[in-house]
Amino acid sequence: MIPPPLPSPISDKDKTWALVAHLSAFSGHVVPFGHLIGPLIIWQVHKNELPFAADQAKEALNFQITMTIAFLVAGVLAFLLIGLLILPVVWGFDIIITIIAAVKAGEGVPFRYPCTLRLL
Numbered sequence: 001m002i003p004p005p006l007p008s009p010i011s012d013k014d015k016t017w018a019l020v021a022h023l024s025a026f027s028g029h030v031v032p033f034g035h036l037i038g039p040l041i042i043w044q045v046h047k048n049e050l051p052f053a054a055d056q057a058k059e060a061l062n063f064q065i066t067m068t069i070a071f072l073v074a075g076v077l078a079f080l081l082i083g084l085l086i087l088p089v090v091w092g093f094d095i096i097i098t099i100i101a102a103v104k105a106g107e108g109v110p111f112r113y114p115c116t117l118r119l120l
Contacts (some may be wrong), residue, residue: 010052010108017046017053018105022060025098035064056105058120060098063113065120067094 026037031037043057070090076081097113104111 011050012052013104014052017042017050018056019102021053021057022098022102022105022111023095025060025064028064036061038066039064052105052108052110054103054118055110059111059113059116062120063097063101064120065114066113066115066117069117085090 002079010103011033016120021039021042024042028035039061041059043061046057047054069086074083074090077086081116101111101113
């Protein structure tokens with residue numbers, strides 16, 4: 001799916017909230033479901049006033065939903081021991097790609113996560 005065209009230039013406020021939307025996924029390490037709640041709140045609050053931030057928050061939310069599904073599958077597979085190998089790979093992929101997305105959003109470049117279910 002092609003992302004919608006964004007107005008140019010993107011404001012600093014828009015870039016900042018987009019960056020925060022991606023980084024808010026790390027709140028899931030502290031708060032249960034924070035990785036989903038952070039991007040969801042930013043998307044809902046800014047969807048009418050900051051199009052770039054809303055787009056990136058929605059993208060971050062889709063990715064975090066996908067990662068949640070991947071963690072659940074790896075957790076179930078842990079009973080077969082293969083999940084013990086998959087869990088650290090999924091976790092590392094989640095962290096690295098989220099950081100890359102945050103950097104790109106901070107630069108005002110729309111980022112599309114790879115391997116993501118576009119549910120929203």
